[in-house]
Amino acid sequence: MSYSSTQINKLLNSLEKHLADEHPDNPILAKAVKSFRKMDYIGYSMGLLSRDESYATCVTWWxxxxxxxxxxxxxxxxxxxxxxxxxxxxxxxxxxxxxxxxxxxxxxxxxxxxxxxxxxxxxxxxxxxxxxxxxxxxxxxxxxxxxxxxxxxxxxxxxxxxxxxxxxxxxxxxxxxxxxxxxxxxxxxxxxxxxxxxxxxxxxxxxxxxxxxxxxxxxxxxxxxxxxxxxxxxxxxxxxxxxxxxxxxxxxxxxxxxxxxxxxxxxxxxxxxxxxDPQVRERFEKKREEDMADIYTRMQQIEVERSYRIVGKLEQTAKAIKNQAMVKLVEMLGEWRNKVLLLDGVIFLTLTIFAGAALHFTESWDLLGAFIPGESFSLVALLVLLGGLGFIHFTIRRRVANKIKKKLVQKMGSDHETCKQYTQAFSKSTAAYRSMLFKKPAGWNEVTEQTIDEIIDESNDYIQELNDQFTNPSGNDGENAQVLSS
Ligand SMILES: Nc1nc2c(ncn2[C@@H]2O[C@H](COP(=O)(O)OP(=O)(O)OP(=O)(O)O)[C@@H](O)[C@H]2O)c(=O)[nH]1
Ligand SMILES: [Mg+2]
Missing domain, CATH: 3.40.50.300 (P-loop containing nucleotide triphosphate hydrolases)
Known part of the structure; x- marks a missing residue:
């Protein structure tokens, strides 16, 4: 089941509203939704996300x-x-x-x-x-x-x-x-x-x-x-x-x-x-009560841990876009460009040699020339030639891109979600309308980079705010909890 972009928008609105209602004095999570939205736009422009997806739906908010x-x-x-x-x-x-x-x-x-x-x-x-x-x-x-x-x-x-x-x-x-x-x-x-x-x-x-x-x-x-x-x-x-x-x-x-x-x-x-045995009973009951109290405390504290988890995920996703997705896409684009150029070169060279040889040994020019006289002949020939070369070039681009995508799927098979994102983004970056010479993937520019850094800064601010609110964020270690030693 997938969602239209308006549905995603509605869902995020209701999520924001719910979080604001749930924690009126703790707006961090509602703010985090906004940061996730900002990241969604980067995902859309790079092709990592489709319009009916959101990074916010990849985390559990409860x-x-x-x-x-x-x-x-x-x-x-x-x-x-x-x-x-x-x-x-x-x-x-x-x-x-x-x-x-x-x-x-x-x-x-x-x-x-x-x-x-x-x-x-x-x-x-x-x-x-x-x-x-x-x-x-x-x-x-x-x-x-x-x-x-x-x-x-x-x-x-x-x-x-x-x-x-x-x-x-x-x-x-x-x-x-x-x-x-x-x-x-x-x-x-x-x-x-x-x-x-x-x-x-x-x-x-x-x-x-x-x-x-x-x-x-x-x-x-x-x-x-x-x-x-x-x-x-x-x-x-x-x-x-x-x-x-x-x-x-x-x-x-x-x-x-x-x-x-x-x-x-x-x-x-x-x-x-x-x-x-009353003595044994007392001992057992005491231990049980202490341990249950600890377990229940931890169960109550998870709301705090949830906030850290979500903010952590925000930072992690932003960093993954910048340090992993971007780097991987640049690498894939480089490989693609080199291969396409090489194949272009080999094919054009072969064609030139064949054409030269053909011209040398036949009188096809004369033959054709008999049907289409003079300048219009060379124009038609030029157009046919350009069309043919263009066709070959774009077929090579597409084929090489598909090969690289296949290789990625084989390599990342276990991580379907990331693999899907990379493949989508790579398709966008290698689309026919995009010049092959761009080194950066589609959607990546100075503004995107700034926005990603902004999101990373924001997530650090949220963590600071959370730290200020909860002095013992990782939970009560519990005096009764024992540390196992082998
Ligand atoms: N003596 C004793 N029996 C218990 C205790 N806790 C659960 N039981 C019994 O152990 C049996 C299994 O309990 P369940 O809660 O169904 O166990 P479960 O882990 O959910 O079992 P599955 O879902 O089948 O894996 C039940 O007959 C319970 O009454 C306990 O602390 N002491
Ligand atoms: Mg059960």
């Missing part, structure tokens, strides 16, 4: 919390308790095979909508995701509805936020599309809660799953947004040595590369097995 983790770890139960609603089905059988995007709605009743609803609305993080699912899907034309659903519910707890519940994760049996979606969700989320089950703290079969979820998080610039949660701790209270369960889990995490991170131990009192 703060988003993802709950991932192993089968039956208690993800859905945790979410239900948080919402104060029995929204998600729970149980020991794998009950969920879809990702559920949960968001607030004033209406009294919870409602379920198919995934297409998310795919068509640029305010949601799954805007246009169906395309990339189709591209990698094994079963051909799988519908987005097979993977995603949207649930709206009236819980104030998630007003202005998005919460995602995911199916139990098992890297071995997961379809490629589910892995891709999981990555997508991880990338877009402001907070990722990774749930493990204390009943199976170190199952060898889970090793791949652990490796997948954890290696996705270590070495990331935003590693801070991952919280590792060992759930169902109540079960370990029956054991002789509950601490051993925790250490076993820590070892498993360390084995897959997680040597530092935030991790928590909780259980859900609504469904927990009662702990009979």
């Amino acid at each position: 703060p988003m919390i993802a709950v991932l983790g192993t089968f039956s770890a208690g993800k859905s139960t945790f979410i239900n308790t948080h919402l104060g609603l029995k929204l998600q089905r729970t149980g020991n059988q794998a009950v969920d095979d879809k990702f559920t995007v949960i968001c607030y709605s004033r209406h009294n009743q919870a409602k379920t909508l198919p995934g297409v609803a998310l795919d068509a609305d640029p305010r949601f993080p799954f805007f246009h995701i169906s395309k990339s699912i189709e591209e990698i899907s094994e079963a051909g034309q799988e519908r987005i509805d097979a993977y995603l659903q949207l649930k709206t519910c009236p819980s104030e707890k998630i007003r202005g936020k998005i919460l995602i519940d995911s199916p139990g994760f098992d890297a071995d049996s997961q379809r490629a599309s589910t892995l891709r979606l999981t990555q997508h969700i991880i990338n877009l989320s402001d907070l990722v809660l990774v749930f493990f089950d204390a009943r199976h703290p170190e199952p060898k079969a889970m090793q791949d799953t652990l490796a997948y979820l954890v290696s996705a998080s270590v070495n990331r610039a935003d590693a801070n947004k991952f919280l590792y949660i060992l759930n169902q701790m109540d079960v370990t209270a029956q054991e002789d040595n509950p601490e051993e369960v925790v250490s076993a889990w820590q070892r498993s995490l360390a084995e897959v590369g997680l040597i530092a991170g935030r991790f928590y131990r909780i259980y859900n009192p609504d469904v927990a097995v009662p702990i009979s």
